[in-house]
Amino acid sequence: MSMKLILRGKTIEDEPTVDAIFKILGDKHSRKILEALIESPKSALDVRKECNISLAMTYKKIKNLKKHDLIQVLNSVIVDGRKYAVYKSKAHPIMVLLNHKYLSQTIVFDSETLVSCADCESLNCGVYYDERYNGIRSVCYSCGANWPES
Numbered sequence: 001m002s003m004k005l006i007l008r009g010k011t012i013e014d015e016p017t018v019d020a021i022f023k024i025l026g027d028k029h030s031r032k033i034l035e036a037l038i039e040s041p042k043s044a045l046d047v048r049k050e051c052n053i054s055l056a057m058t059y060k061k062i063k064n065l066k067k068h069d070l071i072q073v074l075n076s077v078i079v080d081g082r083k084y085a086v087y088k089s090k091a092h093p094i095m096v097l098l099n100h101k102y103l104s105q106t107i108v109f110d111s112e113t114l115v116s117c118a119d120c121e122s123l124n125c126g127v128y129y130d131e132r133y134n135g136i137r138s139v140c141y142s143c144g145a146n147w148p149e150s
Helices: 015-025 028-039 046-049 056-068
Strands: 005-007 071-079 082-089 096-099 105-108 125-130 133-139 146-148
Touching: 005 015, 015 028, 028 046, 028 056, 028 071, 046 056, 046 082, 056 071, 056 146
Parallel strands: none
Antiparallel strands: 005 096, 071 082, 105 125, 125 133, 133 146
């Protein structure tokens, strides 16, 4: 396969899971919820307000995101005597690599390994261990630049 889906630095191999994650990413409401939960943990009520969607749809999308391990329940808060779960995104980062040439590349990509591209200055870069060179390298997913990590 020349396409890889990488979630939190791990390649997702299971085809039904890959299909489900692509379906989630193709849904604008699920994407809005994921984006809202990346910045800070929120209750479903806060997500509903921020994303401007119905509460029923918010809970339906949250249930599906939890099922596919894209969000987690952090804790609960009590508001007006009612207990509400607080959610946080686990989906950062998600990468789709099309035409991934070298299967020996093991991506080690998370928010701490973001680097600025030497060519296009994008922050859409990752760090990986490449067995062919027996070392750490960086790759820009915007312009394709690839360079040894110093």
